Amino acid sequence: SQELEQSPQSLIVQEGKNLTINCTSSKTLYGLYWYKQKYGEGLIFLMMLQKGGEEKSHEKITAKLDEKKQQSSLHITASQPSHAGIYLCGAGNSGNTPLVFGKGTRLSVIA
Amino acid sequence: NAGVTQTPKFQVLKTGQSMTLQCAQDMNHEYMSWYRQDPGMGLRLIHYSVGAGITDQGEVPNGYNVSRSTTEDFPLRLLSAAPSQTSVYFCASSYSIRSSYEQYFGPGTRLTVT
Numbered sequence: 227s228q229e230l231e232q233s234p235q236s237l238i239v240q241e242g243k244n245l246t247i248n249c250t251s252s253k254t255l256y257g258l259y260w261y262k263q264k265y266g267e268g269l270i271f272l273m274m275l276q277k278g279g280e281e282k283s284h285e286k287i288t289a290k291l292d293e294k295k296q297q298s299s300l301h302i303t304a305s306q307p308s309h310a311g312i313y314l315c316g317a318g319n320s321g322n323t324p325l326v327f328g329k330g331t332r333l334s335v336i337a
Numbered sequence: 338n339a340g341v342t343q344t345p346k347f348q349v350l351k352t353g354q355s356m357t358l359q360c361a362q363d364m365n366h367e368y369m370s371w372y373r374q375d376p377g378m379g380l381r382l383i384h385y386s387v388g389a390g391i392t393d394q395g396e397v398p399n400g401y402n403v404s405r406s407t408t409e410d411f412p413l414r415l416l417s418a419a420p421s422q423t424s425v426y427f428c429a430s431s432y433s434i435r436s437s438y439e440q441y442f443g444p445g446t447r448l449t450v451t
Contacts, residue, residue, distance in 0.1 A: 227396075257437055268427065269442040276437060314380065322434055324370055324395060329379035 228253040230315055230328035238334045239305050247331045249315030251296040258298045259316040259325065260289050269314065272300075302333075310335045338363050343428050343443035350418040350450045358413040358446050360428030366441075368434045369411040373397065373424040374445075380427065386411055387434050418450045 229252040239245050249258065260272040273282045278293025286303045302309055312332050316325040344359045362369065370385035372395075382395030386405040400422060402414040411430075415422060428443040 259440070261442075268444040271439055271441070274437075274439060316380070316440075324382050324385050324434065325440060326382070326396075327372075327380040329377060 228317065228326050230317060230326060232313075232315060232328035232331050234331060235329070236332040236334075238336060241306060241335055241337050242304055245302050245305055245333070247300045247302075247313050247333070249298045249300070249317075249328055251317055253296070255291065255293065255296055255298070256318045256320055258289075258291055260298070260300055261314045261316065263312040263314060263330070265311065272313075305333075305335045307335050307337070309333060340364065341428055341430050341441050341443035343426075343446050345446060346444065347447050348449070350415070350448065352418060352420060352450060354418050356415050356418065358415070358426055358428075358448070360411045360413065360443060361409050362411075362430040362441070363409065364430065364432075364441070365408060366430035366432055367408065368431045368438075368440075369405070370395070370429050370440075371401070371403065371411070371413045372427045372429065374427060375424050383413065383426075385434070415448075420450045422448065423450045424448060 231250045233248050258275045261269040263269050273289050275291035281290045288301045291298045312330045314330045316327040341362045367388045371383040372380040374380050381397050383401050384403040386392045389405050389408050392403050426446045429440045431440040432438045
């Protein structure tokens, strides 16, 4: 079955700094989702990538999909305290199977 | 739209007790699923359903039952609670199981089994 490995597991950055979170799949990616979870709360959809080379941005968060490497990266520019939380990537084994998720990356942003 | 709703938000059970976690969506979504989230383990799929009357097992189905009698509701039943089932449970729904459709998550139910 497909496995998603996220790195790093946790990250502490100073406010204003840039950061990157990676999600690597053990199998071919069929749609890659990024979610954010605030501590003790539900998952908030950030963006979905479907095609190799695709890149999407939302406010200061940019995600890219590298189909050949079976990897996606999430980049946050000029981090703010509001970016703190757990970032999860999810993907399907094929186009018609439930999503599997990585274990998450815990981001802390300090002033 | 209320989106995906889950009740209760918090629950404490004693070992051996049974209970049902409720999940409902008002978006007419065909696909619904249950995940549990444990520290260091990420989200793991328990059961899922691609439509009313159709359910299937996920990665960690043991100790849980589901049914899908309507499009809107997808309850998760714990038959005999065990401490290993202490977790946060999330219900999700989507227009389709196909990975091209966004999944919407409920706020979660935090369950403690003593």
